[in-house]
Amino acid sequence: MTVGDTKLKTVSLRTFAYVAVALASVGLLLPFAWMIISSLKHNNDVFTMPIQWIPDPWVFENYVSIFTRTDMPIWIKNTLIISVVVTFLQVFTGSFAAYGFARMRFPGRDVLFLAYVGTIAVPWQSYMIPQFVMLNNMGLGNTRWAIIALQAFGAFGVFLMKSYFESIPTSLNEAARIDGLSEYGIWRRIMLPLSVPAIASLTLLTFVSAWNDFLGPMLYLRDRSLWTIQIGLRTFIQQFSAEHAMIMTGAVLSVLPIAVLFFAGQKYFVEGIATTGVKG
Amino acid sequence: MATQPVDASLEMGHSLPPQKRRSGAKLKLRNTLIGWTFILPNFIGFAVLTMIPIITLFYMSLTNWNIFGQSNWMGLDNYGRLFHDSSFHTAMRNTLFYAAIHIPLTLAASLGLAILLNRKMRGVALFRTVAFFPFITSIVAIAAVWNMMFSPELGVINQFLMWLGIENPPGWTTSTDWSMPAILIVQTWRFMGYYMLLFLAGLQTVPTELHEAARMDGAGAWQRFRNVTMPCLRPVTFFVTVMCTINALRVFDLVLVMTEGGPGQSTLVLTQYIWQLAFVRQPSNFGYAAAVSVVLFAMSMVVTIIQFVVNKRREA
Numbered sequence: 001m002t003v004g005d006t007k008l009k010t011v012s013l014r015t016f017a018y019v020a021v022a023l024a025s026v027g028l029l030l031p032f033a034w035m036i037i038s039s040l041k042h043n044n045d046v047f048t049m050p051i052q053w054i055p056d057p058w059v060f061e062n063y064v065s066i067f068t069r070t071d072m073p074i075w076i077k078n079t080l081i082i083s084v085v086v087t088f089l090q091v092f093t094g095s096f097a098a099y100g101f102a103r104m105r106f107p108g109r110d111v112l113f114l115a116y117v118g119t120i121a122v123p124w125q126s127y128m129i130p131q132f133v134m135l136n137n138m139g140l141g142n143t144r145w146a147i148i149a150l151q152a153f154g155a156f157g158v159f160l161m162k163s164y165f166e167s168i169p170t171s172l173n174e175a176a177r178i179d180g181l182s183e184y185g186i187w188r189r190i191m192l193p194l195s196v197p198a199i200a201s202l203t204l205l206t207f208v209s210a211w212n213d214f215l216g217p218m219l220y221l222r223d224r225s226l227w228t229i230q231i232g233l234r235t236f237i238q239q240f241s242a243e244h245a246m247i248m249t250g251a252v253l254s255v256l257p258i259a260v261l262f263f264a265g266q267k268y269f270v271e272g273i274a275t276t277g278v279k280g
Numbered sequence: 281m282a283t284q285p286v287d288a289s290l291e292m293g294h295s296l297p298p299q300k301r302r303s304g305a306k307l308k309l310r311n312t313l314i315g316w317t318f319i320l321p322n323f324i325g326f327a328v329l330t331m332i333p334i335i336t337l338f339y340m341s342l343t344n345w346n347i348f349g350q351s352n353w354m355g356l357d358n359y360g361r362l363f364h365d366s367s368f369h370t371a372m373r374n375t376l377f378y379a380a381i382h383i384p385l386t387l388a389a390s391l392g393l394a395i396l397l398n399r400k401m402r403g404v405a406l407f408r409t410v411a412f413f414p415f416i417t418s419i420v421a422i423a424a425v426w427n428m429m430f431s432p433e434l435g436v437i438n439q440f441l442m443w444l445g446i447e448n449p450p451g452w453t454t455s456t457d458w459s460m461p462a463i464l465i466v467q468t469w470r471f472m473g474y475y476m477l478l479f480l481a482g483l484q485t486v487p488t489e490l491h492e493a494a495r496m497d498g499a500g501a502w503q504r505f506r507n508v509t510m511p512c513l514r515p516v517t518f519f520v521t522v523m524c525t526i527n528a529l530r531v532f533d534l535v536l537v538m539t540e541g542g543p544g545q546s547t548l549v550l551t552q553y554i555w556q557l558a559f560v561r562q563p564s565n566f567g568y569a570a571a572v573s574v575v576l577f578a579m580s581m582v583v584t585i586i587q588f589v590v591n592k593r594r595e596a
Contacts, residue, residue, distance in 0.1 A: 014401075017396045018401065021393075024407075025407055025410060027469070028411055029410060031414075031422070031425045031426060031429065034425060035421070038428070047434035047435075048434065050439065051436060051439060089325075096321055096322065097318060097319045097322035100319040101319065104314060104315035106312035106316070112323070118584070119326075119331070119334070120584075121581070121584040121587075122330075122581075123529055123532075123576060124530070125530060125532055125551035125555065125576065126334075127334045127337050127573065128333075128558075129340065129558050130332075130333040130334075130337050132558075133340075133345075133349070133566065134328070134332065134333060149325065149328075152325060153325025153326045153330075155330075157322075158322060183314050183318070212419065214418070214420055214537070215532070219559070230419075230420045233421070234537060237420075244428060247428075248424070250421075251424050251425060255417055258417065262416060263409075266409050266412075
């Protein structure tokens, strides 16, 4: 094989890689592009032969009328309340418990952690029924608290924070102890400030999964005034299945906050998910 | 000055005075208490919302618990019923079929992309970001878009297929034969970017010297892939397979929003059957739904135990 041959081979392989990546990008992005394009059309222009890739005419009204025709403001408000509370509780209880698991020694700790590990693989759907019965008996059925409780105490946060805490040298703890700091003080003044990347990951991932949660609200929230954006959008689709453009407008609005968060903090998303390999 | 504390502690180890030993026990108690206070806020939620429901599930599966909370002891009757329940069999078959296609398809797509991207190329960073995005997008929005794209008459996908010269493109979500493939396509699209990232991280650990050595020995690209890259990637591949399997068992929300298990029962999966038995069908039967749940629970436990055993063996 001559040098020229090898070079040709490398060049053609490179071209192939570029073409393949370009095709994959189109495949990955097409649904999002289609969502946005369709939201800027009239209903009649969404399904055409051939496809209208550039809206003609451009219709921006959908983004105004969706706020009056649906309960969109209420949905957004409810989803925000739930997501913010869930995120706060998950980050607080998760990092607090992680400190106990990573830095304290006491009998029963490892068994307890094994119980946490064991449930990671258990599908929520397999225990949603007893959970539903219990939360209803506690009077939480049809309240926001049910959804918050459902999401806020996941094992995911404990894992993520524990594995990060374990990467921090224990000598710091010992030094702080000698300086008279209590364990709680160490958690707050030393571990938390040093774990900003992990906290950012956990915050973003928890917020996103709370924002996207669909099954929990569908099972628990009967009052329209409590609906989240996912459940509202889903109901709108069922009731007005011919309003293609409006449905796509709703879809864009439900994805938009996540997209903004994602592109602002993509590093933390990727790191958080790569550390533990699981999503909440 | 630095040696003094060491000496002191050595001496203490030789002959602990009684008070010192007591304070050791006290310290242990104190540590236990502090440890528990750290864990407790999360643990209360975890116990109430996850552990107790899982334990209750087994009891519930032995009763005919209904939505009003009335229940009678049924023994193993619910489990006996599973053997004659054709809907359960359909759901089981669909779940296994889904897993059997989804796992290899997603593995191949994500590994293929990772290998393509594991080189210096313009736009790689951007692509990695983009590929990950479907994974964190809401299911409702995804299902809405794909349902429109899959529309048999004027959807993007069938228009493209007709442009390619295919005269009778599939009916996708309206057809009993094509609704499951439609769901599989969407799920592969959703997950491949995420697994690709895991594979990319794994590829970084493959030593370049090994590749060089193999190239020196005259190994072609395929041989190098099979004998150098794949063995190095084995841990990641195994992990991704386990994750894929677990995710395949819990597939639900996408099915619910895209097809509701239809048309007919062509996309009915186990999780959705549990949902139907408990919350959709009249009269609702939590007891029987719990028995189906126990089956799902057992399946995911088997996967986890296999993972655990294989990991242990690798460490040994």
